[in-house]
Amino acid sequence: MLLIDIDACIGCGLCEANCAFDAIHVVDGIAEVNENCTLCGGCVDVCEAGALKIEGREREEKDGLAAWSGIWVYAECRHGRVAPVTFELLGAGRRLADLKKVPLSAVLLTDQAGDIPALLISYGADQVYVVEDQALADFTDEAYGNALEDLARQYRPEVILAGATAIGRSFIPRVATSLKTGLTADCTQLDIQPEDGALLQTRPAFGGNIMATIACPNTRPQMATVRPLVMKALAADPARTGAVINCRIAPERLQSRVKVRNFVALEGDQVNLNEADIVVSGGRGLEGEKGFALIAELAHLLDGAVAASRAAVDSGWIPYPHQVGQTGKTVSPKVYIACGISGAIQHLVGMQSADTIIAINRDPHAPIFDVATYGVVGDVFEILPKLIEKIKQARTSSI
Amino acid sequence: MKIIVCVKQVPDAKDVRLDPKTNTLSREGVQSIINPYDRHALEEAVRLKEKHGGTVIVLTMGPPQAAEILRESVSCGADEAVLVSDRAFAGADTLATTYTLSQAIRKIGGADLILCGKQAIDGDTAQVGPGLAVRMDIPYVTCVRRIAQVNDKSFVVERLMDDGYDEVEVGLPALFTVVKEINEPRLPSLKGKMKAKKLAITTLTAAEIDADVAQLGLKGSPTWVVRVFAPQLKGERSMIAGTVQEQVDQLAEKLLEWC
Ligand SMILES: Cc1cc2nc3c(=O)[nH]c(=O)nc-3n(C[C@H](O)[C@H](O)[C@H](O)COP(=O)(O)OP(=O)(O)OC[C@H]3O[C@@H](n4cnc5c(N)ncnc54)[C@H](O)[C@@H]3O)c2cc1C
Ligand SMILES: Cc1cc2nc3c(=O)[nH]c(=O)nc-3n(C[C@H](O)[C@H](O)[C@H](O)COP(=O)(O)OP(=O)(O)OC[C@H]3O[C@@H](n4cnc5c(N)ncnc54)[C@H](O)[C@@H]3O)c2cc1C
Numbered sequence: 160m161l162l163i164d165i166d167a168c169i170g171c172g173l174c175e176a177n178c179a180f181d182a183i184h185v186v187d188g189i190a191e192v193n194e195n196c197t198l199c200g201g202c203v204d205v206c207e208a209g210a211l212k213i214e215g216r217e218r219e220e221k222d223g224l225a226a227w228s229g230i231w232v233y234a235e236c237r238h239g240r241v242a243p244v245t246f247e248l249l250g251a252g253r254r255l256a257d258l259k260k261v262p263l264s265a266v267l268l269t270d271q272a273g274d275i276p277a278l279l280i281s282y283g284a285d286q287v288y289v290v291e292d293q294a295l296a297d298f299t300d301e302a303y304g305n306a307l308e309d310l311a312r313q314y315r316p317e318v319i320l321a322g323a324t325a326i327g328r329s330f331i332p333r334v335a336t337s338l339k340t341g342l343t344a345d346c347t348q349l350d351i352q353p354e355d356g357a358l359l360q361t362r363p364a365f366g367g368n369i370m371a372t373i374a375c376p377n378t379r380p381q382m383a384t385v386r387p388l389v390m391k392a393l394a395a396d397p398a399r400t401g402a403v404i405n406c407r408i409a410p411e412r413l414q415s416r417v418k419v420r421n422f423v424a425l426e427g428d429q430v431n432l433n434e435a436d437i438v439v440s441g442g443r444g445l446e447g448e449k450g451f452a453l454i455a456e457l458a459h460l461l462d463g464a465v466a467a468s469r470a471a472v473d474s475g476w477i478p479y480p481h482q483v484g485q486t487g488k489t490v491s492p493k494v495y496i497a498c499g500i501s502g503a504i505q506h507l508v509g510m511q512s513a514d515t516i517i518a519i520n521r522d523p524h525a526p527i528f529d530v531a532t533y534g535v536v537g538d539v540f541e542i543l544p545k546l547i548e549k550i551k552q553a554r555t556s557s558i
Numbered sequence: 559m560k561i562i563v564c565v566k567q568v569p570d571a572k573d574v575r576l577d578p579k580t581n582t583l584s585r586e587g588v589q590s591i592i593n594p595y596d597r598h599a600l601e602e603a604v605r606l607k608e609k610h611g612g613t614v615i616v617l618t619m620g621p622p623q624a625a626e627i628l629r630e631s632v633s634c635g636a637d638e639a640v641l642v643s644d645r646a647f648a649g650a651d652t653l654a655t656t657y658t659l660s661q662a663i664r665k666i667g668g669a670d671l672i673l674c675g676k677q678a679i680d681g682d683t684a685q686v687g688p689g690l691a692v693r694m695d696i697p698y699v700t701c702v703r704r705i706a707q708v709n710d711k712s713f714v715v716e717r718l719m720d721d722g723y724d725e726v727e728v729g730l731p732a733l734f735t736v737v738k739e740i741n742e743p744r745l746p747s748l749k750g751k752m753k754a755k756k757l758a759i760t761t762l763t764a765a766e767i768d769a770d771v772a773q774l775g776l777k778g779s780p781t782w783v784v785r786v787f788a789p790q791l792k793g794e795r796s797m798i799a800g801t802v803q804e805q806v807d808q809l810a811e812k813l814l815e816w817c
Binding site: 160177179180181194195196197198199200201204213237238242297298300301324325326328329330332333335336337339340341342343344345359363364365366367368369370371372373374375376377378415416417418419420421422423424425436437461462463493494504507508515516517528529530531532533534535536537541542545546549550553 | 651
C-alpha cells in the first residue's frame with residue numbers, strides 16, 4: 160500500500176504531476192491515492208516533503224545471496240551467427256565485473272561451438288561455459304531455458320544479462336520464472352549501487368514515456384534483458400586469454416515439446432537498418448511515396464539506409480521493417496537524418512543514441528530539435544532536392 | 559476446445575505525453591483501454607472457436623473497473639469472463655502476476671489453449687506469457703504471427719524471429735503470445751453488446767484461487783521499481799540558419815565530410 164503521512168504532506172502536487180496512472184490527487188491540500196495506484200514508487204521519489212512511503216517492501220536478510228557471484232552474459236547464437244548484442248553485453252558486463260571485481264563469463268548454447276568461445280573471450284569474457292549438443296541446433300524455449308537454468312543453479316552467478324532480442328525475450332522469462340527470481344525487461348542502462356553492489360537496471364516503460372530504475376534486492380540471480388545497440392562493445396583483442404568450460408546437460412532437460420519444422424528468412428531486399436552508418440529517415444512531413452523517393456535518393460547517394468516514423472509506415476508509404484522507434488527498430492548509426500519527423504518520444508527512443516542527429520522540419524518548435532546535433536528549420540521539399548543536387552555536384556567534381 | 563485469453567487494462571499511451579517544459583507526464587484525458595495486442599489474441603481465439611468449436615474465456619487480473627474490458631471482450635465474441643481482483647495483488651511484478659493468473663486458471667479448470675498479447679503497452683515487458691506457461695507447465699510459443707494448421711491435438715504456428723520466421727509444431731495444451739500481424743480484430747457486434755450488458759462476470763479473490771499470500775503482489779515480487787523519471791534528451795541543438803541555399807550548402811559540407 161502507498162502510505163501518505165498527512166502531517167508531512169504539504170499539498171504541493173508534485174506527486175500528482177508525476178503519476179503516470181492518474182492515481183494520486185491533492186484534495187483539500189492533502190494527497191489522496193485511488194485504486195489506479197500500481198505502487199510503482201514514482202511519487203515517493205519526487206515527494207520533497209518525504210510524506211510518501213510504500214508499505215510491504217522489506218529488505219530480507221538472506222545469507223544465501225552472497226553465495227551467488229560473477230557476471231554472466233548469454234551469448235546468443237543462431238544459424239551459426241553470434242548476435243551483435245552479445246558483444247555489446249560483454250562490453251557492459253566487463254565494466255560491471257571490473258567494478259565488482261568478479262569474473263565475466265559468457266554462456267554459449269549451440270550445436271557447434273567452433274571458434275565462437277575464442278571470439279567471446281576476445282570481446283571481454285574471462286571464461287566461457289559451453290554446452291554443445293545436437294538438441295540445441297534449433298532454438299527452443301524449453302531446451303535453451305532448461306540448459307541456462309541448470310547452469311545457473313550449478314555455478315550461481317549474481318547477474319545474468321541477455322539481449323532483448325526475439326530469442327532473449329522469449330526464453331529468458333522461462334529461466335527467471337523457474338529460478339523464482341526477478342527479471343527486468345529491455346534495459347537501456349545498468350549500474351552498480353555503490354552501497355551494496357546491487358544491480359540497478361533502468362528501462363523505458365509506458366511506451367517510452369517514462370524511465371524506471373529497477374532493483375532485485377532479495378533474490379539471485381539478478382536478471383535483465385538489454386536492448387540491442389544501446390551498450391558499447393569493446394574492440395576485440397585476439398590476444399586476450401580465458402578459460403573454456405565444457406558443460407553437459409542431462410538429455411531429458413534438452414527435450415522440447417515445441418518442434419521447429421522450418422525456417423523462412425526475411426526477404427532479401429531489405430537494407431539492414433541496424434548495420435548502416437548513415438540512416439535517412441522520413442515522417443509524415445514527407446506527405447507520401449514521392450517524398451520517400453527523395454529520402455531513398457539521398458540515402459543511396461550517402462550509401463545509407465532508409466528509415467521511417469510510425470506515422471509514415473501507418474500511412475502505407477513504406478513497409479514496417481523500416482520503422483524506427485519503440486515498436487520498430489532501434490538504430491545507432493553515425494549519422495541519422497530526420498526529415499519531416501516531429502520527434503515523438505516513441506520515435507526518439509529508437510534513434511537518440513546516433514552519434515550525430517540532423518533534423519529537418521518546418522516547425523521550429525518540433526521536439527526533434529531537442530535531440531538534434533544540427534537542426535534545419537525549413538521545408539523538406541525545398542531542402543532535399545537542393546541537397547541531393549549539391550551532393551551529386553560535389554561527387555562528380557571530386558572524381 | 560477451451561481457450562483462455564489473458565487481457566490487460568492499460569492506459570492509452572497515445573494520450574500520455576511528456577511535457578518538455580516541466581519534464582513530467584501530462585495525463586489529461588487518459589483513457590483506459592484493452593491492451594491492443596490482447597485484441598488480436600481475442601480475435602484469434604474467437605476465429606478458432608468459430609471454425610473448430612469450443613468456448614472462449616477472457617481473464618484479467620486487475621482492479622474492479624477492469625471489468626469494463628471484459629465486457630468489451632464479450633461484445634467482440636468471448637463467451638465468459640473472469641476477473642481476478644484483490645487488494646493483495648497490488649504492486650505485482652511479472653513473477654507475481656503469472657502466479658496469480660496461473661492459480662486463477664487452475665481454479666477455472668485449465669484450458670486447451672491460452673492466448674496472450676505479445677506485450678502490454680504500459681509495463682512493456684512481454685514476460686507474462688512465457689512466465690505463465692512455465693507456471694502451468696505447458697509449452698509456449700512467443701510472437702506467433704500465424705496459426706498455419708490446427709490438428710486434432712496439435713498446432714503448427716509461425717513465430718516471428720529477428721531474421722525471419724520459424725514454423726513450429728506444438729501439442730496441446732499450449733500457450734501462445736501473438737503479434738498484431740496475426741489478424742485484424744473485429745468491432746463489437748450488436749448481439750455481442752447485448753450479451754456484454756447482461757453478462758455475469760465471475761470475480762475471484764486471492765482466497766478463492768487458493769493463493770499463497772507470500773507469492774502475491776509486492777510480497778511476491780522480486781523486482782522493485784526504485785525510481786521513475788522522465789527520459790532525458792541530450793541534443794546540441796545547433797541550428798543551421800540562413801537562406802535555403804545557405805542551409806543546404808552547410809548541410810552538404812558536413813555530410814560530405816562524414817560520408
Ligand atoms: C505505444 C506507441 C508506440 C509507438 N511506436 C512508434 C515507433 O516505433 N516509431 C515511431 O516513429 N512512432 C511511434 N509511435 C507514434 C508516435 O507517437 C508519433 O505519432 C509518430 O512518431 C509521429 O510520426 P511523425 O513524426 O512522422 O509525424 P508527425 O508527428 O505528424 O510529424 C510530422 C512533422 O513533419 C513536419 N512537417 C510537415 N510538413 C513538412 C515539410 N514540408 N517540411 C518539413 N517538415 C514538415 C511537421 O512540422 C511535423 O513536425 C508510437 C506511439 C505509441 C502510442
Ligand atoms: C514502470 C514499470 C516498469 C516495470 N518493469 C518491470 C520489469 O522490468 N520486470 C517485471 O517483472 N515487472 C515490471 N513491472 C511490473 C509489470 O508491469 C506488471 O507485473 C504487470 O502486471 C505485467 O507486466 P506487463 O505489463 O509488462 O505485461 P506483459 O508481460 O508485457 O504482457 C503480456 C501479455 O500478458 C497478459 N497479461 C499481462 N498482464 C495481465 C493481467 N494483469 N491480466 C491478464 N493478462 C495479463 C496479456 O495478454 C498481455 O498482452 C513494471 C511496472 C512498471 C509500472
